[in-house]
Amino acid sequence: MEGESKYKRGLWTLEEDKLLKNYIRENGSGRWSRVQAITGLKRGGKSCRLRWINYLSPTVKRGNFSKDEDDLIIRLHKLLGNRWSLIAGRVPGRTDNQVKNHWNTYLSKKFVTKKEKNKPSLPSSSVARTNGEAVETQKVFPQLNSEGQMKNIDNNGGVNSGPVVAGESFLFATDTSSTHVTQQPIHSDFMDNDLWFIDDYSFQSLGSILQYPNGDYPPDFVCE
DNA sequence: AAAATAACCAACCGCCGACAC
DNA sequence: CGTGTCGGCGGTTGGTTATTT
Numbered sequence: 367m368e369g370e371s372k373y374k375r376g377l378w379t380l381e382e383d384k385l386l387k388n389y390i391r392e393n394g395s396g397r398w399s400r401v402q403a404i405t406g407l408k409r410g411g412k413s414c415r416l417r418w419i420n421y422l423s424p425t426v427k428r429g430n431f432s433k434d435e436d437d438l439i440i441r442l443h444k445l446l447g448n449r450w451s452l453i454a455g456r457v458p459g460r461t462d463n464q465v466k467n468h469w470n471t472y473l474s475k476k477f478v479t480k481k482e483k484n485k486p487s488l489p490s491s492s493v494a495r496t497n498g499e500a501v502e503t504q505k506v507f508p509q510l511n512s513e514g515q516m517k518n519i520d521n522n523g524g525v526n527s528g529p530v531v532a533g534e535s536f537l538f539a540t541d542t543s544s545t546h547v548t549q550q551p552i553h554s555d556f557m558d559n560d561l562w563f564i565d566d567y568s569f570q571s572l573g574s575i576l577q578y579p580n581g582d583y584p585p586d587f588v589c590e
Numbered sequence: 591a592a593a594a595t596a597a598c599c600a601a602c603c604g605c606c607g608a609c610a611c
Numbered sequence: 612c613g614t615g616t617c618g619g620c621g622g623t624t625g626g627t628t629a630t631t632t
Binding site: 376 | 616617618619620622625626
């Protein structure tokens with residue numbers, strides 16, 4: 367097809383990086399589709415955006431993931447599933463691509479190995495594949511309304527409500543085969559034990575780690 | 591030392607929602 | 612409303628590097 371080679375592909379060169387950085391400095395990030403016209407880069411807007419967000423941006427942290435970062439990612443993944451942008455948003459300096467790669471190449475193996483000791487099988491309705499391994503990805507999406515009522519919506523559309531104090535730790539538990547979600551108080555050492563590994567019939571998560579430092583909740587926590 | 595395999599990670603792809611016209 | 616464009620997302624690919632045989 368004509369036009370298929372309109373854009374260069376593959377790894378970025380230092381010269382291309384320099385052109386893109388110059389563009390950002392002069393025009394700010396965004397309007398990616400204009401980058402080619404302005405800089406002469408033979409790259410599509412999407413490619414430029416990705417290169418900036420995942421690599422060139424000064425906010426991107428390079429180097430190995432720390433133990434703390436690993437722990438946080440594991441917990442957030444338990445809570446959010448494969449919603450990498452949401453997870454990355456709570457791991458300072460890390461991009462969704464970094465978190466996703468780190469999970470797929472390292473953490474999922476640790477995670478699955480540990481989980482498999484306690485879990486002989488998975489319900490087929492909630493099985494996804496990661497690196498060829500079966501991983502349960504049941505999701506619960508809590509929503510907080512203006513009165514502090516927490517609506518927990520699971521991936522089957524089931525809803526359950528109850529009072530929640532913003533910032534207080536709470537626990538979601540849901541039967542994998544039903545639409546019911548319940549909340550239970552948790553004890554303070556929850557974060558230090560292995561409860562956040564999936565067991566046979568429940569999905570449990572720590573809601574408070576979803577909250578941003580300024581007290582806001584992510585888009586999934588809709589204030590009505 | 592060479593070949594095979596595994597691990598890592600940057601980049602691409604397809605889809606989707608928001609928005610402008 | 613319908614259509615096109617853009618940005619964002621998660622899944623996947625493929626090239627490079629490290630490790631094992």
